Amino acid sequence: MGEKPKTKAVLPWMRSPVDVSLFEQCPLHLLPSLDPRLKVVLENMDISSLYPVQVGVWQETIGPGAFQRDLCIQSPTGSGKTLAYALPIVQTLSNRAIKCLRALVVLPNRDLAIQVKEVFASIAPAVGLSVGLAIGQSSIADEIAELIKRPKLEAGICYDPEDFAPELQSSVDILVATPGRLMDHINNTKGFTLEHLCYLVVDETDRLLGEAYQSWLPTVLQLTHSSDESFYPHASNFLPFSFNSLKTRRRCGFERGFKGKPSPRLVKMVVSATLTRDPSKLAQLDLHHPLFLTTGQSRYKLPEQLESYKLICESKLKPLYLVALLQNLGGEKCIVFTSSVESTHRLCTLLKFFGDLQIKIKEYSSLQHQSVRSKTLKAFREGKIQVLVSSNAMAHGMDVEGVRNVINYDLPAYIKRFIHRVGRTARAGQTGSCFTLLHKDEIKRFKKLLQKADIQSCPDYSIPSDSIESLRIIYTSALEKLKETVEVETSRKRKIGFKSSKAGKESETNQSKE
Known part of the structure; x- marks a missing residue:
């Protein structure tokens, strides 16, 4: 008898997804709990109703779901996934009075990050929120100036640098970033912290999980975890040395800059048109009772039109x-x-x-x-x-x-x-x-x-x-x-390569002489 064909393992929560294609488009005036300010700005963008995937995500975040579970969203390209996660995040953060980095969206490349940032920037100011971009398009000094707010010093007063350490604060509530530049800020930017982070969006998940990208994911999870190291035992292997001291300050349920109050769980939203089914890749995300939102039965779906x-x-x-x-x-x-x-x-x-x-x-x-x-x-x-x-x-x-x-x-x-x-x-x-x-x-x-x-x-x-x-x-x-x-x-490339090689050899010769 021949061997039975091997079947790929599928995680239990992926076997019974929520089919968002069964949802109807919902006019804005019928969308429950939508902030009137966001309704106005959406209407000014010629958006009169939400698409099915947007309605489905809204129900699991602002609606009865109330962000109680992490969401894995798979929907065809062009179905409105970006606004699906941007709108509930902006609505929820509009109730926060303190300026700090609460939401992080990570994408694999600069052009995608710019595009997503524009979506957030079109709705966030309506409720008093600001959006930052960390992609390496400008110098890191310029990015730091945009992301970190330094306190104003009173004129005429001399401050001793040894005694006075100005408190640095985030200038943005939401940050859209690529992995490499995100790690640059985590490792090197004073005042940049993820200790208040409430929402993490991993967009184009398959690409971000398919490559190491400087171990950005385990680093972010470790810096935002609400429990001790045993909850995520291997993350410390990826952390920069400078963050080891953070582990000594963590206590289950009371940390991440919330001054003695229980910190909210880090909510994760995973987004892709073709979400991986690989359990080992999805395990990296450390999802909390994940809910799988998808369109129809087929993993691969072409646009309807x-x-x-x-x-x-x-x-x-x-x-x-x-x-x-x-x-x-x-x-x-x-x-x-x-x-x-x-x-x-x-x-x-x-x-x-x-x-x-x-x-x-x-x-x-x-x-x-x-x-x-x-x-x-x-x-x-x-x-x-x-x-x-x-x-x-x-x-x-x-x-x-x-x-x-x-x-x-x-x-x-x-x-x-x-x-x-x-x-x-x-x-x-x-x-x-x-x-x-x-x-x-x-x-x-x-x-x-x-x-x-x-x-x-x-x-x-x-x-x-x-x-x-x-x-x-x-x-x-x-x-x-x-x-x-x-x-x-x-021929031009060869000449450039030859000049670079020659310059390198001359540099080595000069160094040996010194």
């Missing part, structure tokens, strides 16, 4: 099919996804050599400097760029209004990546299209990929052969120009 097509093309002529497709789409806002940052650069360079396409095209990848990416993204949002050629840097969480089409120039290796890519369009109830370019030998693999999302078929999208033939001459010329460009860039 998405139309998906496959485009079969000859391998050597793939760029021609892409150009013909872009022309057919008539300048609609598109994101073209490739398999790597190198492919992104070469494809974008090649497209620019196709003559006057009447389409503004730019590349977007992690190889570019942050300021370049931010400038490109701003132009794309404003419609000054119609086509963005991107690596997977744009695949996770990014929300750009008006993206009508996603094009998979390279077939993604995993269904999870496919889900995140196509989620850049058909967001928030809008319509959108996805086109996947395939060689004949990729069709079978693509079919298996879609079956994991319970999709049994995908219609063909055809490009007339005369459209391809008309581009052949231009394509030959563009390939020659691309080859020349690549040779120039390669």
